[in-house]
Amino acid sequence: MRRIFLLSLEIILLTSLLPAPQAAAAPALQSGEPDSGSVLCPTGLYIDAPDDCLPLGPSAYLASLAQTGIPWPIRPLPAYKPERALANYPYNYFKVEDTGTYVFPSLTSAASDATSGWRIGPGQTLYVAYQERVEIDSRIFYYLDNGGWIRGDGARVGQYDPPFQGLLFSSTPRNTFGWVLxxxxxxxxxxYAGAYTGRGYYRFNVVQVYATQSADGVDWALIGPDEWLEARHVARVEPRTSSPEGLAATRWIEINLFEQTLTVYDNNRLVFATLVSTGTDPYWTRPGIFSIYQMKPAETMSGTFEADRSDxxxxxxxxxxxxxxxxxxxHGAYWHNKYGYETSHGxxxxxxxxxxxxxxxxxxGDVVYVYDPSGRTPTDPALYGAGAP
Known part of the structure; x- marks a missing residue:
């Protein structure tokens, strides 16, 4: 009996020295989407994650778009084209050859071998307006609006088809837009290492710009989901909701010399925007705040800047x-179609x-606000003459 007691005591002592059994480890929590049992949220843009569904799949894609500035749904510009009839030329135009031409008082004198009278040119940009085209013995003559006659040494000016026209707006856009140049x-x-999308854009196509980013030393414009263009290829407009600093008017015309754009605001609302061509170096369009002081339906402009009159x-x-x-x-320009680029003499x-x-x-009396956000255009008044087309 004593032997059984001692054996039991030894078993108890040995058992107390053994390590306690470990509890089974809890399974690790899964990260991300579970294999089953969860519900995807309806497609939409969620600011905060819902408790009853997972905003994954299409919703996650929309969230990534929102982070780059692209809204959902993507809103079209509240814009439309002006009437096409506005683009019709009010006159018939003729380009005179650079060597110039004589203007004669009559068709008879123009058809003769005379080489005297009032002379247009020589020059690089010579254009006249005419009323009538006459052919005599296979020779062409033009009767001008000013009452004179010229010989047909040159070419008639055709209208651009389709003509470039800007945009009218029913409301101010919420984001930047522009024209492909x-x-x-x-x-x-x-x-430049980015793969091409296979989608091409052409001059004067309108795009919306949602963000800009610098890469390879140049700025890039985000024009759609996973679509980027070099910013220099887009003349951009950043719509305002109030007048620029220092301008008290609520109605004004604004010219951005860097982007080569013109915008029109009425009651602090964007109503029109387009491309323009302003002055080239050293005939810049002067920055500043001005007012329209004279309006003329048509004007004859002439002049030269070089001493040898070559221009x-x-x-x-x-x-x-x-x-x-x-x-x-x-003013209107019938002699070129280079809108979006500096071209003029001011x-x-x-x-x-x-x-x-x-x-x-x-x-x-309407205000004209001219500025250059890049700061490249000089502002010293001593550098500016009277200006020209």
Whole structure:
């Protein structure tokens, strides 16, 4: 009996020295989407994660778009084109050869071998407005609006088809937009290493710009989901909701020299925007705050800047002219289609349709605000002359 007691005591002592059994480890919590049992949220953009569904799949994609500035649903611009009839040329135009031409008092004298009379040119930019084209013995003559006759040494000016026209707005857009300046293909990511999307854009196509990012030393514009263009290929407009600093008006015309754009605001609301061509170096369009002081439906402009008169220009019937800074004016340009690029000798060149629309909208006394956000255009008044087309 004593032996059984001692054996039991030894078993108890040995058992107390053994380590306690470990509890089974809890399974690790899964991260991300569980294999089953969860519900995807309806497609939408969720600011806070819902408790009863998972905002994954399409919703996660929309969230990533929102982080880059692209809203959902993507809103079209509240914009539409002005009437096409505004772009019709109010005159018939003829380009005179650079060697110039004589203007004769009669058709008879023009058809003779005379080489005397009033002379236009020589010069690089010579254009006249005419009323009638006459053919005599296989020779062409033009009767001008000013009452003279010229020989047909040159070419008639045709209208651009389709003509470039800006945009009218029913409300102020919420984000930046602009015009593509040359044929270009978008990339999936910013930078020259980004793969092409296969989607091409052409001059004067309108795009919305949701963000900009620097890559490879240049700025890139996000124009859609996974679509980037070099920012220099887009002339951008950043709509305002109030007048610029230092400008008390609620109605004004604004010219961005860096982007080469013109915008029109009425009651602090964007109503019109387009591309323009302003002055080239050293004939810049001067920054500042001005007012339209004279409006003329047509104007003849001529002059030269070089001592040898090699840059002489003569332009008849320049349409829809609005002077705002000495001889600098807003006006239509029938002699080029380079809107979005600096081209002029200080004036603000617009397409025929855009200048016609602006002329109808504007009044003498309206404010013209000219600025260069890049700071490249000089502001020293001593550098500026009277200006020219």
């Amino acid at each position: 040359q044929q270009v293909e978008s990339r999936l990511t910013p930078g 002489y220009y003569y332009l008849e019937a320049v349409p829809w002219t609005m002077y705002f800074d000495d001889k600098r004016a807003l 004036c603000v060149n617009m397409s025929m349709g855009d200048s016609h629309w602006l002329y109808n909208w504007a009044h003498e």
